[in-house]
Amino acid sequence: MRKESMDKVVYFTGCFSNYYDPEISKSLVYVMEKNGIEVIVPGQLCCGMPMMANANFKGAKRNYTKIVRSLYEASKGTYPIVTTCPSCNMMLKKEGKAFFPSEEAEYVSQNIYDSSEFIVLLDLNNKLNKDFGRLELKVLYHNPCHLKVQNIEATLYVLKLIPGIQVLGINRDCCGMGGSFGMKKKNYPISSAIGKKIWKMVEDLKPDGVVTECGGCGLQISSKTPIQIYHPMVLIKMAYSAAAQEAA
Amino acid sequence: MFMIVNTSVPKVFVFEPSSDEKRKNVASIYGRKKIATKTLDQIKEELKEIRLKNRETIETNTERFRNTLEKYPHLKIHFAPDAKSLSEIIKRVTGIPKFVSLNKSNVVINEIRPYLKKLGINSYIRYFSEFEDLSLEKKFLVDYWMLPGLHAKNLLETFDLKETIDFSKNGRSRTYVSILGVNAASAETGNLYFLQHMSNISKDIKEANTIFFIVPLEKIVKDDYSAKVHVRSMGIFGLESVILDLKPKKEEEFDFEGLPFTDKEKEIHIVIFDNLRKSLLSSHYTDLLLCIDCRACARQCPVGQHLPDMKDKVYSPKNLLLLHLQGAIKPFELCLHCGRCEVECPVGIQIPELLWKAQVEYYQRKGRSILKKMLDNPELLAKIGVYFAPFSNWVMKFPLVRAIMKVFPGIHNRAKLPSFSQQTFREWYEKRKHG
Numbered sequence: 001m002r003k004e005s006m007d008k009v010v011y012f013t014g015c016f017s018n019y020y021d022p023e024i025s026k027s028l029v030y031v032m033e034k035n036g037i038e039v040i041v042p043g044q045l046c047c048g049m050p051m052m053a054n055a056n057f058k059g060a061k062r063n064y065t066k067i068v069r070s071l072y073e074a075s076k077g078t079y080p081i082v083t084t085c086p087s088c089n090m091m092l093k094k095e096g097k098a099f100f101p102s103e104e105a106e107y108v109s110q111n112i113y114d115s116s117e118f119i120v121l122l123d124l125n126n127k128l129n130k131d132f133g134r135l136e137l138k139v140l141y142h143n144p145c146h147l148k149v150q151n152i153e154a155t156l157y158v159l160k161l162i163p164g165i166q167v168l169g170i171n172r173d174c175c176g177m178g179g180s181f182g183m184k185k186k187n188y189p190i191s192s193a194i195g196k197k198i199w200k201m202v203e204d205l206k207p208d209g210v211v212t213e214c215g216g217c218g219l220q221i222s223s224k225t226p227i228q229i230y231h232p233m234v235l236i237k238m239a240y241s242a243a244a245q246e247a248a
Numbered sequence: 249m250f251m252i253v254n255t256s257v258p259k260v261f262v263f264e265p266s267s268d269e270k271r272k273n274v275a276s277i278y279g280r281k282k283i284a285t286k287t288l289d290q291i292k293e294e295l296k297e298i299r300l301k302n303r304e305t306i307e308t309n310t311e312r313f314r315n316t317l318e319k320y321p322h323l324k325i326h327f328a329p330d331a332k333s334l335s336e337i338i339k340r341v342t343g344i345p346k347f348v349s350l351n352k353s354n355v356v357i358n359e360i361r362p363y364l365k366k367l368g369i370n371s372y373i374r375y376f377s378e379f380e381d382l383s384l385e386k387k388f389l390v391d392y393w394m395l396p397g398l399h400a401k402n403l404l405e406t407f408d409l410k411e412t413i414d415f416s417k418n419g420r421s422r423t424y425v426s427i428l429g430v431n432a433a434s435a436e437t438g439n440l441y442f443l444q445h446m447s448n449i450s451k452d453i454k455e456a457n458t459i460f461f462i463v464p465l466e467k468i469v470k471d472d473y474s475a476k477v478h479v480r481s482m483g484i485f486g487l488e489s490v491i492l493d494l495k496p497k498k499e500e501e502f503d504f505e506g507l508p509f510t511d512k513e514k515e516i517h518i519v520i521f522d523n524l525r526k527s528l529l530s531s532h533y534t535d536l537l538l539c540i541d542c543r544a545c546a547r548q549c550p551v552g553q554h555l556p557d558m559k560d561k562v563y564s565p566k567n568l569l570l571l572h573l574q575g576a577i578k579p580f581e582l583c584l585h586c587g588r589c590e591v592e593c594p595v596g597i598q599i600p601e602l603l604w605k606a607q608v609e610y611y612q613r614k615g616r617s618i619l620k621k622m623l624d625n626p627e628l629l630a631k632i633g634v635y636f637a638p639f640s641n642w643v644m645k646f647p648l649v650r651a652i653m654k655v656f657p658g659i660h661n662r663a664k665l666p667s668f669s670q671q672t673f674r675e676w677y678e679k680r681k682h683g
Contacts, residue, residue, distance in 0.1 A: 013674060015627050017673055018673045018674055019627075019633070019634050020667065021669065022669050050626050051624045053585055053604075054616070055607045055608050055610070055611035055612075055624075057612065059624060095601065095604075098601050145550075145587060146586070149587035173393040173550070174550035174586050176584075178550075178584030179584075183659050184659065184663075185660045188663055189554075190555070193554045194550045220664070222664070223664035
C-alpha cells in the first residue's frame with residue numbers, strides 16, 4: 001500500500017453496527033480520528049449475504065453491485081476500505097465476486113480490511129497512535145468463522161497492544177449463530193447444540209467480557225449467560241479514553 | 249512404501265492405517281529425530297495436480313479402464329448411467345439376495361442403497377459389524393472440536409498398503425453378495441484401490457461369492473501411482489472425520505463370517521458408474537469431480553454432527569450437495585455458510601459457494617416461500633425496527649408477539665434478537681458531518 005493512502009479510509013458499516021449497535025461504528029470513527037485518519041462513509045446497503053443465504057439471487061446482485069460501485073468510487077483508487085463486520089468482509093472480499101464478478105468487485109476485494117487487520121497494518125507501518133491507557137480486563141477472544149476461514153486473527157495482536165488486558169482463552173470454533181441461522185425456528189436446536197462449547201467456556205473461565213468482531217456471535221454468546229461483548233474497536237476507544245483520564 | 253508387482257491380472261490393493269509408520273511418528277513426537285516426510289501442503293499440492301489432470305482426461309481414462317478390463321474373461325464389466333439402473337443390474341444378476349454386505353462409501357450408501365431398498369434388497373454395512381463391543385452406545389465425540397487434531401502431530405505417513413488380493417487365486421467363498429464402492433481405479437492396469445479402517449473390505453473381497461465393485465467415473469485415474477496418492481490422501485485428510493463417526497450401529501450388525509461356504513465359482517462384476525458425473529464436467533459444479541471422498545469437509549462442519557436425518561447417510565457437505573444435484577434430496581439448507589469445509593478440502597473445492605449456487609438454482613425453478621422472502625432482507629426489518637424504536641424493542645419482549653413471530657417469519661421464540669438502535673450510525677455520522 002502506498003504511504004499517502006493512509007490519511008483516509010472508506011468504511012463499510014454493515015447492518016449490525018448501523019441499526020443495532022452503532023457504538024461499534026462510532027468507536028471505529030473515534031479510533032481512526034485518534035490516528036489522524038478521516039473516515040468516509042459512502043452510500044451503502046446490506047452486503048447481500050443474508051439474501052444469498054435465503055436464495056434471493058436478484059436482491060443480492062442488486063445490493064452487491066451497488067455497494068462495490070459506491071466503495072470503488074469513494075476509494076478513488078487510493079483509500080483502503082475497512083469493515084467492522086466479519087461477514088460483510090467475507091462477502092465483499094470473496095463470496096460476492098464469485099457470483100457477480102466486475103472490475104469494481106475485484107478492486108474492493110483487493111483493498112478491503114477487517115478493522116483489526118487495519119490497526120495491525122498501521123502498527124507495522126509505525127503509524128499507530130499507541131497512547132493507550134490501562135484496561136483491567138480479563139477477556140475471552142472468540143474468532144468468528146468468517147474471519148477464521150480467512151485466517152484473520154488480527155484482534156489477538158491488537159489485544160496485546162492494550163496494557164492490562166489479559167486473554168484468558170481463545171475460541172476458534174463456531175458458536176452456532178451463522179447470521180440469522182440460529183434465530184430460525186427450525187435451526188434453533190442445532191444452533192444451541194453448537195453453542196454449548198462457547199457457553200461452557202464462558203462459564204468455566206469467568207471472563208469480564210468476550211471480545212469478538214461479529215455481532216451475531218456476540219448475540220449467541222450472551223444469550224445464555226449475560227456477558228459483556230466487546231468489539232475490538234470499542235476496546236481501543238476505551239483504551240484511548242483511559243489514557244485521557246489518566247492524563248487528567 | 250510398496251512396490252506394484254507387474255502382472256497381467258488386475259488386483260485389489262487395500263490401504264490401512266499402518267502401525268509401523270505410526271509407531272515411528274508417534275516416537276518422533278516424543279523427541280526422536282523426525283523422519284523425513286512430506287508436509288501436509290506438499291501432499292495437497294501433488295494431489296490437486298493429479299486430480300486436475302485427471303478431470304481433464306476423465307473420458308479417455310474411463311475408455312481405457314474399460315478396455316483394460318475387457319481383456320479378462322473372468323471379470324464381468326457393466327456400465328450404469330444412474331443408481332436405478334445400477335440396482336437393476338444387481339437384481340438381474342443376483343435376484344433378491346438374502347445377504348448383502350456394503351462398504352461405508354458415499355457412492356454405495358448414499359447413492360445406491362436407497363434404490364436397492366426400493367427393489368426389496370436388504371443390506372448391511374459390514375463396517376459396523378467390526379466393532380468389538382456393541383454394547384458401547386455412548387458416543388464420545390459429538391463435535392469436531394473434540395477431535396484430537398492428528399495432522400498437527402505429524403501423523404502423515406500413517407496410511408500404507410496392507411493387503412494385495414489376487415483374483416486369479418480362487419479360494420473358498422461364502423454365499424453372499426458384496427457391493428463395494430471403489431476408492432480409486434487405475435486405467436492403465438485395471439487395479440482397484442481401497443482404504444479401510446476396519447477389516448470389512450478385505451474380508452468381503454476374499455469371502456463374498458459375488459462381488460460388485462462400483463467405480464464412479466471420477467475415481468478412475470491414469471495409473472497406479474495416481475491411485476496410490478489418491479487413496480493415501482483419502483486416509484490422511486479423512487482421518488479425523490472417521491473418528492467423528494465411530495459409533496456402533498446395532499441395526500447394521502450381521503455375522504457374515506457365520507454364513508456357509510460354497511464351491512460355486514466366484515463372480516466378479518465391475519460397474520462403471522456415472523450418476524450425473526459426466527454432465528458435471530460441463531457445468532459449474534465441475535470441481536466436484538476433483539473430490540476424493542476423504543470427507544475432510546465434514547471435519548469442521550458445525551452442523552454435521554447435529555443433523556437429525558443423517559443416520560442412514562455418510563455425511564459430508566459435499567455428499568449432500570451431490571445427492572441434491574442427482575435429484576435425490578432437496579438442497580441442503582441447514583448450512584451455516586461458515587466456510588470451514590472449503591478451508592479443509594485438500595483439493596480446494598469451494599463447497600459453500602456451490603451450495604449457494606444449488607440453492608439459488610433450485611428456488612429459481614421452484615419459487616421461494618413467503619417465509620424465505622421475509623427473512624432475506626434483514627435490512628428492511630431493521631429499518632422498520634429502528635423507525636419504531638424503542639417501541640419495537642418493547643413489543644418484541646412480549647411472549648405473544650414472539651409466539652406470533654415463531655409461526656409467521658419462523659423465528660424461534662427463545663432466540664435472542666438484537667435490540668434496535670434509536671439512531672442509526674449513518675444518521676449519527678451525517679448529523680455530525682453537517683452539524
